Amino acid sequence: MNNALKEHINQALQKGVRLDGRKLDEWRPMTIETGTISTAEGSAHIKCGEMDVVVGVKIDVGKPYPDRPDSGTLMVSAELRPMSNPRYELGPPSIESIEASRVIDRGIRESEAIDEKSLCIKKGEQVWMVNVDVCPLNHDGNLIDLGGLAGIIALKEARLPKLVDGQADFHVHTKTGLKLSCLPIPVTVVKIGDNFLIDPTFDEMSVADARLTVTSVEDGKLCSMQKGGEQPLSIDDIDKMVTLAVKTAKGLRKYIK
Amino acid sequence: MAYKKRHDGRKPAETRKIIAKAGVIPKADGSGYFKIGDTEAYAAVYGPHEFHPRNKHDPKRGTLRCTYNMMPFSGQGNRVRPGPSRRSKEISLVMENALRPVTDLSDCPNAVVDVFIELPQTDAGSRCAAISAASIAMADAGIKMRDMVAAVAVGMVDGLPVVDLDYEEEAWKTGDVADIPVAMIPSTGEITLLQMDGHASTAELKKALEQAKPAFQQIAEAQRAAIKARYAEAAKKVKE
Numbered sequence: 001m002n003n004a005l006k007e008h009i010n011q012a013l014q015k016g017v018r019l020d021g022r023k024l025d026e027w028r029p030m031t032i033e034t035g036t037i038s039t040a041e042g043s044a045h046i047k048c049g050e051m052d053v054v055v056g057v058k059i060d061v062g063k064p065y066p067d068r069p070d071s072g073t074l075m076v077s078a079e080l081r082p083m084s085n086p087r088y089e090l091g092p093p094s095i096e097s098i099e100a101s102r103v104i105d106r107g108i109r110e111s112e113a114i115d116e117k118s119l120c121i122k123k124g125e126q127v128w129m130v131n132v133d134v135c136p137l138n139h140d141g142n143l144i145d146l147g148g149l150a151g152i153i154a155l156k157e158a159r160l161p162k163l164v165d166g167q168a169d170f171h172v173h174t175k176t177g178l179k180l181s182c183l184p185i186p187v188t189v190v191k192i193g194d195n196f197l198i199d200p201t202f203d204e205m206s207v208a209d210a211r212l213t214v215t216s217v218e219d220g221k222l223c224s225m226q227k228g229g230e231q232p233l234s235i236d237d238i239d240k241m242v243t244l245a246v247k248t249a250k251g252l253r254k255y256i257k
Numbered sequence: 258m259a260y261k262k263r264h265d266g267r268k269p270a271e272t273r274k275i276i277a278k279a280g281v282i283p284k285a286d287g288s289g290y291f292k293i294g295d296t297e298a299y300a301a302v303y304g305p306h307e308f309h310p311r312n313k314h315d316p317k318r319g320t321l322r323c324t325y326n327m328m329p330f331s332g333q334g335n336r337v338r339p340g341p342s343r344r345s346k347e348i349s350l351v352m353e354n355a356l357r358p359v360t361d362l363s364d365c366p367n368a369v370v371d372v373f374i375e376l377p378q379t380d381a382g383s384r385c386a387a388i389s390a391a392s393i394a395m396a397d398a399g400i401k402m403r404d405m406v407a408a409v410a411v412g413m414v415d416g417l418p419v420v421d422l423d424y425e426e427e428a429w430k431t432g433d434v435a436d437i438p439v440a441m442i443p444s445t446g447e448i449t450l451l452q453m454d455g456h457a458s459t460a461e462l463k464k465a466l467e468q469a470k471p472a473f474q475q476i477a478e479a480q481r482a483a484i485k486a487r488y489a490e491a492a493k494k495v496k497e
Binding site: 037038039040043050052058060077079082084085086090092131135137138139140168170171 | 281283295300303328329331333373374378380
């Protein structure tokens with residue numbers, strides 16, 4: 001960890017400001033484009049401050065798992081490609097990217113937004129396999145929240161490819177979308193010193209003492225959580241962080257059309 | 258039945274719509290964006306920086322290393338599995354060969370210049386778009402170069418010589434197809450990438466290459482405009 005950077009961020013926070021001039025509970029300016037990727041079944045491109053992330057949904061036809069013959073599959077993958085930040089190197093998926101993938105994945109899975117049984121084409125033989133891939137182009141923090149938000153928007157936009165003789169024809173899309181019963185949104189709150197921040201930049205993320213990602217649905221109910229970072233959290237901390245995360249998620253819903 | 262009119266109404270020597278930008282990835286030392294039709298490439302340059310492992314060091318000059326990667330949802334068919342494949346490794350290699358002739362890395366021996374290329378969507382011609390984007394990114398990063406390499410696919414579709422094949426032409430079902438990705442140094446006309454898949458006669462190859470000359474100039478112009486726009490913007494910021 002960069003101690004000088006940490007001290008610098010901490011000093012600013014004591015005055016109630018962040019290095020980019022934001023308030024502690026302020027989100028960066030954000031734009032979202034949908035349907036930008038012609039080869040994906042659904043896509044969303046989010047720019048939030050300097051964070052720039054593309055999410056695509058690919059829906060293939062495949063064989064179901066033997067233990068769940070009438071269920072399709074949903075998988076989220078995040079890749080921290082070396083293009084997006086000088087800190088990332090080539091090689092097998094880093095633990096950071098695996099954690100981000102799994103936290104986004106659990107948020108969608110545990111909210112039961114997608115009924116995997118509705119993805120069954122022919123029991124035991126063919127099901128739809130839904131893949132959500134999160135690809136940052138320029139990584140400036142808060143990957144889980146922005147990947148999760150873009151993921152749910154891309155899933156909402158996605159249209160199934162046409163099925164021709166048991167094969168997907170990716171050049172023809174049907175009007176059938178994926179039925180989402182709710183919209184789970186992950187929000188990460190980081191703790192630096194005694195301060196709680198949302199939408200952390202890469203630098204803020206790198207000096208955080210602890211973080212808590214809380215995924216919530218429309219009525220404010222929680223569906224998954226993940227604590228990260230080395231420092232412990234008190235019950236009082238958790239209470240504050242969850243409240244802030246749920247409130248922030250409500251504000252982000254306006255971006256989902 | 259021969260292919261007389263292109264399926265999307267283009268003239269034989271006409272490329273798809275081109276968009277070129279520089280400085281699209283703030284974290285990188287230099288970056289470029291090149292879109293031709295629905296084929297889209299981002300390139301980011303990091304370096305020159307330290308090169309691991311040491312046994313690959315070149316004591317005479319820096320090493321140029323390209324990494325071509327298709328995003329999992331960028332293919333025309335099923336999801337592309339993440340991670341390096343035989344195909345992506347070969348394309349990375351031919352990209353390095355296409356870019357090295359214009360690059361002078363004698364100032365940074367033992368170091369490496371990394372060029373990462375990511376494709377969010379493809380509709381054929383991805384290695385050419387990748388090379389065109391990489392050239393912009395390297396120029397943006399201030400790598401010493403004598404020109405920017407321009408690349409486009411040429412080919413024959415059922416007897417018709419064409420420029421910038423899309424997926425439908427590349428996969429043309431009712432006649433022979435030759436797909437020939439080409440990269441050119443626009444100021445000298447030298448060719449730095451040449452591959453071919455399919456069937457064509459020597460005369461057809463010559464005709465296809467000859468016909469593509471204006472397309473290379475058009476791409477080179479778009480690349481130069483991207484770099485100029487980037488520096489005009491930077492100059493404006495300095496004045497403010």
